[in-house]
Amino acid sequence: GQQVMQIPQYQHVQEGEDFTTYCNSSTTLSNIQWYKQRPGGHPVFLIQLVKSGEVKKQKRLTFQFGEAKKNSSLHITATQTTDVGTYFCVSTTNAGKSTFGDGTTLTVKP
């Protein structure tokens, strides 16, 4: 089945620094979704990418889907303490089965 590898596992940054997490698959993905889970909370949907080479922005967050649809990235510009949490990439097949990456846990030092 589809597997997504996510790196890095942890990232510690100083407030104001940029942050990027990467998601890679050995197979072509039909789509990629990104979720954020705050400490003690549950995952919350951020965005979905479907098209090859797609780029979407949400304020300081930039999401990319690779041309081959085998990788994706989430980039946060000028991190803030509110960005703290674990970011997951998720691949879902049309049959409904979801595969979560292991997540990247971001900590931000004020």
Next chain:
Amino acid sequence: GAGVSQSPSNKVTEKGKDVELRCDPISGHTALYWYRQSLGQGLEFLIYFQGNSAPDKSGLPSDRFSAERTGGSVSTLTIQRTQQEDSAVYLCASSRLAFASYEQYFGPGTRLTVT
């Protein structure tokens, strides 16, 4: 409107006992997912239901785990003869359709501790 709800929020049980975890999805959502998240780990897909179709049970870790969804709405995840390795947060999510283009809405989870 109301989001996904789960009960109980916390459950402590003795090894060997059976437990039932409940999930109430968002009204009108036809797809329902169960995941397991161990401390500091990612989400492990367990099972999903799509409408009245037979569920995909391929993610269930053992035959001690089973799930039902009655009337296409409420779902129950049952763990029989619990083991300590079953301790985790069990998350339920629902979406409008079990296709790739619909986001999943998660409930707050049930924290299961097996002593």
